[in-house]
Amino acid sequence: MRNTFAPMEGITIYCYRNTHHKYFGEGLDYYYTPFLSVYKHHSIKKRDMREILPENNADNGLRIIPQIMANDSDEIIWALNYLHERGYDEINLNMGCPVGTVVSKNKGSGMLSDPDRLYEIFSRVFEDKITNEIKFTAKTRLGLTDPHEFENILPVLNKFPFAAVIIHPRVRTQMYKGTPDMEMFKWAYDNSTNPVGYNGNIFVPQDYDNIINNYPDLYEIMMGRGLVANPALAREIIGGKEMSLDELKGFMTDLEKNFKIEIPADESIMHKMKEIWFYVGNLLVTKDGAESEPLIHKIRTAKNIAEYRNAVRNVYRECAMKGHDNKTS
Structure with missing residues (x-):
């Protein structure tokens, strides 16, 4: 199989x-x-x-x-x-x-x-x-x-x-x-x-x-x-490890760079990345264990690239992976 x-x-x-x-x-x-x-x-x-x-x-x-x-x-x-x-x-x-x-x-x-x-x-x-x-x-x-x-x-x-x-x-x-x-x-x-x-x-x-x-x-x-x-x-x-926050950050950063090969406009890439964040946001909680949705919501409602990048930085700074005891790796 x-x-x-x-x-x-x-x-x-x-x-x-x-x-x-x-x-x-x-x-x-x-x-x-x-x-x-x-x-x-x-x-x-x-x-x-x-x-x-x-x-x-x-x-x-x-x-x-x-x-x-x-x-x-x-x-x-x-x-x-x-x-x-x-x-x-x-x-x-x-x-x-x-x-x-x-x-x-x-x-x-x-x-x-x-x-x-x-x-x-x-x-x-x-x-x-x-x-x-x-x-x-x-x-x-x-x-x-x-x-x-x-x-x-x-x-x-x-x-x-x-x-x-x-x-x-x-x-x-x-x-x-x-x-x-x-x-x-x-x-x-x-x-x-x-x-x-x-x-x-x-x-x-x-x-x-x-x-x-x-x-x-x-x-x-x-x-x-x-x-x-x-x-x-x-x-x-297959028995491998769960994702770390460092892996998620690396993946999302590289993904944005690679989308630029196909999608030249930064605004269009932002909309594509927002769609991905809609899915992966479920992996995160805040460092004090609260729901991450308010922080993910700011990514999804960002009106421009500057707002988007600031919202993403806040997620990486304030969040941890669920079930990882708030460790980043």
Whole structure:
């Protein structure tokens, strides 16, 4: 079984992945790219191309899996060939994105509305020789509004030799709220003819242990928000140390520098960093043990770079890591 970092649109771009791997790559086997939008005229959105360029993924030992967003067999076949020609031997199809603008185009989890259409798409895709030359996986939700929709979706997926089907056991309308439907996931785990992966609500090592204890034959565990909220989570899962304040400071400092490679404007970088602070702020308490939220709030509401940097300095000065007895390392 392998551990992977889920794609998160707007967050886990190559700048983030390279920085994360430098500090916290231990315990992770692969990083997925945020989805690459495939156009009908057979091209990938220019902005998305940054994610697969060799020079952007040259960090020692970092291995990535491109994820594509497409809902047409010709588009998928073209993308599989295009990426394979550029050295990728595993590609993932996004069938789970719940964002409205994606679903309205019948992409992402919008693909789940019509199992017959899925059968038509994959019948053509798996007729192409490219599927014998690469690992082709799919990441999916249980359906659009009702988890029992998967009872009609899984039989379609079972007709084709996917390298793995990675299941986020929520429906589209839940977005990322509510609890995963583990009863339906167990049904899928028991009835899938393809290897099964799991994604969803892994925030602490105990969450991970519960999954592997209940589903010992999983192909993969994919972690997303939990890893952004605690970048050292994968290391902790394999028995490594918790993150220190010095590590967090180094990670966030390097991350800001690396974002500047892709995002020249300081104001834009500030907004990107605010989003990361929204997640990692949960790791901190004040040195006297109080909640850190008032200090994190000042970061998130900073109106300019000077306010932002001052708020960050205050956090490093006034806070400690939870559970670390107020030590910085």
